[in-house]
Amino acid sequence: MERLVMGLHVINVGCGFASMVYGSLLVSKFERPAMAAAMFCLILGVVHQATSLAGIVSYFARSCSRFGLRISAFVGPYVAFIYLTIIVTFIADEGGFLKYLEDNHEVMYLSPNVAENAGRLMPMAYTFLSILGVLEAFRFSVMRKLHDRLLSLDHADDLKPKPSWYEKSKNQEKGNEVLTEALLEGGGGGDEAASAKSGSVLKESTGTPNWWGEGEG
Numbered sequence: 001m002e003r004l005v006m007g008l009h010v011i012n013v014g015c016g017f018a019s020m021v022y023g024s025l026l027v028s029k030f031e032r033p034a035m036a037a038a039m040f041c042l043i044l045g046v047v048h049q050a051t052s053l054a055g056i057v058s059y060f061a062r063s064c065s066r067f068g069l070r071i072s073a074f075v076g077p078y079v080a081f082i083y084l085t086i087i088v089t090f091i092a093d094e095g096g097f098l099k100y101l102e103d104n105h106e107v108m109y110l111s112p113n114v115a116e117n118a119g120r121l122m123p124m125a126y127t128f129l130s131i132l133g134v135l136e137a138f139r140f141s142v143m144r145k146l147h148d149r150l151l152s153l154d155h156a157d158d159l160k161p162k163p164s165w166y167e168k169s170k171n172q173e174k175g176n177e178v179l180t181e182a183l184l185e186g187g188g189g190g191d192e193a194a195s196a197k198s199g200s201v202l203k204e205s206t207g208t209p210n211w212w213g214e215g216e217g
Helices: 002-030 035-060 063-092 094-103 114-159 166-204 211-216
Strands: none
Touching: 002 035, 002 114, 035 114, 035 166, 063 094, 063 114, 094 114
């Protein structure tokens, strides 16, 4: 079931991207677009794209405590409810849906006989939406369990003893940082001491030698 749900994420990313592109074309290419279809495609596409990508990224990345898996889990029941609503609406008023397609086929990139073709494909659409709805319903429990399991594995990796070469590299890095800080903090004092020493040496070298006194003695 876990593999099916993760495969559902990939399907949702593809369907979400296609829905966003299709909805954008409906809005931008026609003066009087089919706004109901366009807004439905845009909203559903954004939800699928964002939540499924968050789940996929958090499955492979440990950052943010894999929070994307929790987002994906909680969105699953809502998407399942949307699919259930679509199925009930189509069953209750299938003729109205087909008439909407027929009236707006020109602004939806559909063929003139779309209502007849869609009527023959409605049983397949019900089956497909039912399967997606069941997978989305299982998405909540599967993603919650997956999130907890991956977090426990992450904590176990953090508590696992590190190899000796890893500890040596860490100690060497800490030693280099301490040495660098010491040099930076003592740099000012060392410069002042060096300048004072050079000044005294210059003063001694430029002083007048006491040769005449030695000669008189």
